[in-house]
Amino acid sequence: MALPKYTEPHYRIWHYVYLTVCAAVFFFLIAPLFVIFPLSFNAEEFLVFSDGMKRLDPDAFSLRWYKDMIYGTKNPWGLATKNSFIIAIFATIGSVILGTVAALGLSSRHMPYKGLIMAVLISPMIVPLIISGVAIFFFMAKAGLAATHLGIILAHIILGTPFVVITVTATLSGFDHSVTRAAASLGSNPVNTFMKITLPLILPGVISGGLFAFVTSFDEVVVVLFLAGLENTTIPIQMWTGLREQLSPTILAVATCLIILSTLILVTAELLRRRSERLRGINR
Amino acid sequence: MSSETKQILTTDGIPLEVSLKKAERRNKIKAFLLVAPLLFFIIITYVFPIGDMLMRSVDDKMVTEMLPKTFKAMEKWDGKELPEEEVFAAFHLDFIKLVEEKREGKLSTQLNYTKNGFKSIIKKLRRKSKSFEEGNYKEQIMAVHKRWANVEYWQAIKRRAPAYTGQKYLKGMDMFKNESGEIVSVPEDRRIHRVLWLRTLEIAFFVTVFCFLMAYPIAHLLATLPMKYSNLLMICVLLPFWTSLLVRTASWMILLQQQGLVNDFFVGIGLVADDNRPEMMFNKTGSYVAMTQILLPFMVLPLYSVMKTISPSLMRAGKSLGGTPFVAFWKVYFPLTIPGIGAGCLLVFILAIGYYITPALVGGASGTLISNQIAFHMKSTLDWSFASAMGLMLLTGVLAIYWVYNKLVGIDNIKLG
Numbered sequence: 001m002a003l004p005k006y007t008e009p010h011y012r013i014w015h016y017v018y019l020t021v022c023a024a025v026f027f028f029l030i031a032p033l034f035v036i037f038p039l040s041f042n043a044e045e046f047l048v049f050s051d052g053m054k055r056l057d058p059d060a061f062s063l064r065w066y067k068d069m070i071y072g073t074k075n076p077w078g079l080a081t082k083n084s085f086i087i088a089i090f091a092t093i094g095s096v097i098l099g100t101v102a103a104l105g106l107s108s109r110h111m112p113y114k115g116l117i118m119a120v121l122i123s124p125m126i127v128p129l130i131i132s133g134v135a136i137f138f139f140m141a142k143a144g145l146a147a148t149h150l151g152i153i154l155a156h157i158i159l160g161t162p163f164v165v166i167t168v169t170a171t172l173s174g175f176d177h178s179v180t181r182a183a184a185s186l187g188s189n190p191v192n193t194f195m196k197i198t199l200p201l202i203l204p205g206v207i208s209g210g211l212f213a214f215v216t217s218f219d220e221v222v223v224v225l226f227l228a229g230l231e232n233t234t235i236p237i238q239m240w241t242g243l244r245e246q247l248s249p250t251i252l253a254v255a256t257c258l259i260i261l262s263t264l265i266l267v268t269a270e271l272l273r274r275r276s277e278r279l280r281g282i283n284r
Numbered sequence: 285m286s287s288e289t290k291q292i293l294t295t296d297g298i299p300l301e302v303s304l305k306k307a308e309r310r311n312k313i314k315a316f317l318l319v320a321p322l323l324f325f326i327i328i329t330y331v332f333p334i335g336d337m338l339m340r341s342v343d344d345k346m347v348t349e350m351l352p353k354t355f356k357a358m359e360k361w362d363g364k365e366l367p368e369e370e371v372f373a374a375f376h377l378d379f380i381k382l383v384e385e386k387r388e389g390k391l392s393t394q395l396n397y398t399k400n401g402f403k404s405i406i407k408k409l410r411r412k413s414k415s416f417e418e419g420n421y422k423e424q425i426m427a428v429h430k431r432w433a434n435v436e437y438w439q440a441i442k443r444r445a446p447a448y449t450g451q452k453y454l455k456g457m458d459m460f461k462n463e464s465g466e467i468v469s470v471p472e473d474r475r476i477h478r479v480l481w482l483r484t485l486e487i488a489f490f491v492t493v494f495c496f497l498m499a500y501p502i503a504h505l506l507a508t509l510p511m512k513y514s515n516l517l518m519i520c521v522l523l524p525f526w527t528s529l530l531v532r533t534a535s536w537m538i539l540l541q542q543q544g545l546v547n548d549f550f551v552g553i554g555l556v557a558d559d560n561r562p563e564m565m566f567n568k569t570g571s572y573v574a575m576t577q578i579l580l581p582f583m584v585l586p587l588y589s590v591m592k593t594i595s596p597s598l599m600r601a602g603k604s605l606g607g608t609p610f611v612a613f614w615k616v617y618f619p620l621t622i623p624g625i626g627a628g629c630l631l632v633f634i635l636a637i638g639y640y641i642t643p644a645l646v647g648g649a650s651g652t653l654i655s656n657q658i659a660f661h662m663k664s665t666l667d668w669s670f671a672s673a674m675g676l677m678l679l680t681g682v683l684a685i686y687w688v689y690n691k692l693v694g695i696d697n698i699k700l701g
Contacts, residue, residue, distance in 0.1 A: 011609060018505075021501050025498045025502045029520050029521060029577065029580055032532065032539060033523065033531075035538055035539055035545065036534065036538070039538065047538050048543045101321065101322070104318050105315045105320075108311070108314070112315075120331065121319075123326070123331070124330055126634070126686070127638075127679060128638020128678060128679070129640065130640050130658050131678060134337060134658065134675050135336070135337055136333060137662070138333045138340070139332070139333040139336070154329060158325075158329055161326070218528075219530070221641055222641065225663075226663075236528065239528075239530040239531075239534070240530060240641070244644075244645065247538070255528075255531040255534055258527070258528045258531050259531060262526040262528065263523065263526075266519070266523055269526070
């Protein structure tokens with residue numbers, strides 16, 4: 001940011017202080033993530049930069065922890081990855097369907113008790129996770145769903161729907177309802193109207209809500225810790241136990257993969273957000 | 285046609301008003317039916333279980349049901365001196381039944397919550413009670429152990445008679461009901477829960493303050509920079525936001541360890557001696573640093589979305605009217621960002637107050653929060669009713685914060701990017 005030429009010296013100094021502070025905060029935010037990359041290629045077992053690594057000696061780097069992650073017998077990362085994806089995918093589908101349908105009802109101007117119902121629907125997002133964990137555990141234990149995939153999926157649907165409800169209602173707030181009336185006047189039934197007219201228009205909101213739900217489920221550890229048995233272990237649970245017992249470089253290899261995954265999700269979410277902003281811009 | 289009827293009729297011959305009302309009702313039902321599946325799902329799987337937590341936290345039926353005859357006999361007992369033979373006989377009958385059902389262990393655990401020292405004397409009683417002779421149970425039970433002849437232990441049993449109790453809530457505040465039914469605090473050196481509540485509030489408060497101080501400048505920069513630069517910098521905020529919590533905690537565990545980069549850096553600039561590296565993890569420092577970095581995006585995003593809507597011409601107008609940049613900022617810009625500040629602080633504070641994973645990993649013994657205590661009772665001591673009581677106390681606190689926020693700023697003013 002260039003300063004105008006007439007800026008007085010002490011404001012100029014102040015401006016550079018401000019830029020330095022900003023740079024420091026950005027560094028604080030992003031730098032910790034980049035420690036993980038190089039250490040995951042460490043040839044040694046220690047979680048510090050070896051002298052070889054500081055000299056950029058090729059021998060100090062290796063893929064052994066990635067091999068251990070994939071072929072290692074001790075770490076059930078394979079099972080955890082499979083479980084994580086199954087649970088996250090079904091939880092996302094469930095959240096998206098329930099959340100989108102509910103958002104359609106909530107954004108109707110005829111909806112009674114809108115505020116109260118909205119508060120109930122987004123409560124799982126507001127209540128601290130540990131309390132949700134305890135409550136959901138009591139329910140699943142009573143329903144006989146503790147330590148089952150179905151139980152964890154249902155739990156993650158509870159935690160994921162608020163995001164879908166919020167993003168989809170936000171998208172629908174700029175939605176021009178005359179298009180659905182036009183479709184109805186042309187003889188389309190409500191389901192057809194929804195699939196052909198409404199859904200394509202609100203799709204960016206639905207997908208970004210779905211992404212939130214997916215990430216919530218994929219990262220979730222507090223509730224899963226209460227619910228999961230040995231068979232239902234997920235990536236976060238494995239990471240949690242690994243971090244508690246002993247921080248091994250294999251965990252860093254997994255963490256690197258997770259950072260790559262989150263980068264992909266970030267890019268998708270950003271593209272969607274821009275597309276939706278552009279579409280809403282045209283509507284105005 | 286309309287001259288004959290005062291009401292306006294639709295083509296079906298129904299008055300327009302009635303017809304409109306009917307249509308309105310149909311629309312209402314339609315909208316409600318769309319919301320219904322999710323609403324009922326959340327109510328059944330989430331709202332009711334929270335109610336269940338409430339029931340569990342005050343439920344004390346277990347002991348009431350285990351010693352029905354004893355409590356019936358105790359109704360007449362004034363609780364001042366040792367009870368009569370009648371009570372001892374009833375207790376013996378109840379106890380024999382529990383031993384047959386192998387439930388006396390549960391009884392001892394439960395009574396031990398009320399008063400320490402029940403575990404061993406119940407074990408002893410189980411062994412001896414097999415050879416009891418009929419009649420004069422008072423003498424026989426009192427002979428098992430001197431604590432059975434101590435009136436305080438019988439008073440402790442009587443205290444467990446009601447089916448509902450607020451005792452777990454008192455325990456959560458480090459208080460208890462003493463022998464004469466007064467509510468008193470536990471001795472100073474045993475007040476673990478009060479320490480935890482205060483620490484949770486303290487950490488949540490300071491993390492919120494740190495996040496605010498760090499987020500305000502960068503949100504301002506992001507909002508004022510040209511799009512192409514700000515989009516690039518936005519990645520620095522969004523990438524941590526989308527990255528797994530455990531990954532970020534792991535990176536702090538690497539950075540903050542004694543041979544870690546942060547310590548290396550401090551040694552490098554000569555701040556600390558190499559052989560005297562400070563412990564930065566497994567204490568409060570670890571919790572502060574890691575939680576601030578992890579929660580920072582939740583402060584930046586609401587601030588940014590509010591700041592972006594503030595027109596730069598306002599600041600220029602303030603300056604052109606004679607204000608220095610500082611005055612213009614303080615009188616014009618800052619008040620406009622208050623909704624964002626409110627939303628960010630609320631979000632960060634509430635997330636911090638219920639934090640579990642990060643403090644458990646980097647907080648050590650002195651950096652853990654109330655959530656860790658709840659998890660500990662859920663998973664280790666299995667005192668679920670106590671965990672429920674503490675959870676509900678935390679929930680009440682969180683809801684109170686929302687209520688205050690709503691009064692001060694208005695919940696509708698929240699903007700989440």
